[in-house]
Amino acid sequence: MNYTNSPIHEVVFNKQKYFIKRDDLLNSDFSGNKARKFYYYLINDFPDIKKVVSHGSSQSNAMYSLSVLCKLKNWQFDYYVDHTASFLKENPIGNYKYAIKNGMNIIEGNLPDFFDKEILFINEGGALVQASHGIEVLANEIKLWVNQNNIKDIKVFLPSGTGTTALFLQKYLPFEVLTCPCVGNEEYLKKQFEVLEKKNHPLILKIDKKYHFAKLYKEFYEIHNNLLTQTNIEFDLLYDSLGWICFENFVKQLKEANTTFLYIHQGGIIGNESMYDRYKHKYPLI
Numbered sequence: 001m002n003y004t005n006s007p008i009h010e011v012v013f014n015k016q017k018y019f020i021k022r023d024d025l026l027n028s029d030f031s032g033n034k035a036r037k038f039y040y041y042l043i044n045d046f047p048d049i050k051k052v053v054s055h056g057s058s059q060s061n062a063m064y065s066l067s068v069l070c071k072l073k074n075w076q077f078d079y080y081v082d083h084t085a086s087f088l089k090e091n092p093i094g095n096y097k098y099a100i101k102n103g104m105n106i107i108e109g110n111l112p113d114f115f116d117k118e119i120l121f122i123n124e125g126g127a128l129v130q131a132s133h134g135i136e137v138l139a140n141e142i143k144l145w146v147n148q149n150n151i152k153d154i155k156v157f158l159p160s161g162t163g164t165t166a167l168f169l170q171k172y173l174p175f176e177v178l179t180c181p182c183v184g185n186e187e188y189l190k191k192q193f194e195v196l197e198k199k200n201h202p203l204i205l206k207i208d209k210k211y212h213f214a215k216l217y218k219e220f221y222e223i224h225n226n227l228l229t230q231t232n233i234e235f236d237l238l239y240d241s242l243g244w245i246c247f248e249n250f251v252k253q254l255k256e257a258n259t260t261f262l263y264i265h266q267g268g269i270i271g272n273e274s275m276y277d278r279y280k281h282k283y284p285l286i
């Protein structure tokens with residue numbers, strides 16, 4: 001199975017040319033930036049490990065990807081959540097549904113204080129130094145493409161949650177990486193960067209409006225649908241909608257004719273399943 005070397009596709013969106021790094025196509029089960037972040041665990045052997053322990057929300061993309069990793073590795077998977085909504089337990093959907101199918105053991109409560117050596121602990125959202133290995137592979141694929149196509153001026157954009165992917169991408173790329181905060185505000189994202197690396201941070205684009213993670217916004221649904229119609233590519237509704245709003249704004253203001261724009265598609269499509277239900281309910285006429 002191949003978990004690297006995703007294609008780069010050219011698209012036109014609202015009359016502007018973009019290139020899309022299709023990490024959503026890496027592998028049907030193990031895709032997106034979580035496949036990059038957990039690549040280190042996939043390709044190396046961990047003879048002592050029997051179980052992965054992680055934590056976060058009950059609809060997280062990282063949770064689903066870890067369930068795939070654990071299945072491939074034959075590891076048990078304990079996932080701690082504060083709370084799972086009863087409607088989700090009764091009607092499993094999206095990441096939650098497929099992670100349970102993969103054998104995830106979901107536990108409501110606090111993480112244990114102590115882990116023995118058979119346990120691999122993965123921080124929420126995969127914010128860990130080990131993620132740098134797979135993201136370096138991603139950076140090398142981009143560098144190769146830039147050289148082969150003789151591109152002189154390029155801006156790379158990807159939306160951030162924990163900021164881990166954007167940070168390590170900037171670490172390994174010799175050109176500018178741009179991002180926007182989708183989970184917390186700009187301050188939160190800066191702090192996340194600081195924890196992993198002291199210098200060489202990606203440029204954080206400004207957002208005009210305050211958005212709350214996982215809430216529904218009409219403009220998110222609209223840009224998602226416009227992207228789907230114009231490019232034939234399905235993007236994630238949690239990160240990519242805001243990402244495209246920010247990036248398109250930036251590109252419009254730049255007015256540099258010779259710049260190549262590369263957007264990193266970080267997967268997360270399984271998570272759309274539950275979001276579509278919510279959006280259709282809230283905006284039935286769109």
Ligand SMILES: *Cc1c(COP(=O)(O)O)cnc(C)c1O
Pocket residue numbers: 032033034061062125159160161162163164165166236239240266267268
């Ligand atoms: C996890 C995820 C992100 C955020 O990645 P970070 O490395 O935490 O910034 C962005 N987009 C999608 C689709 C994701 O699944």
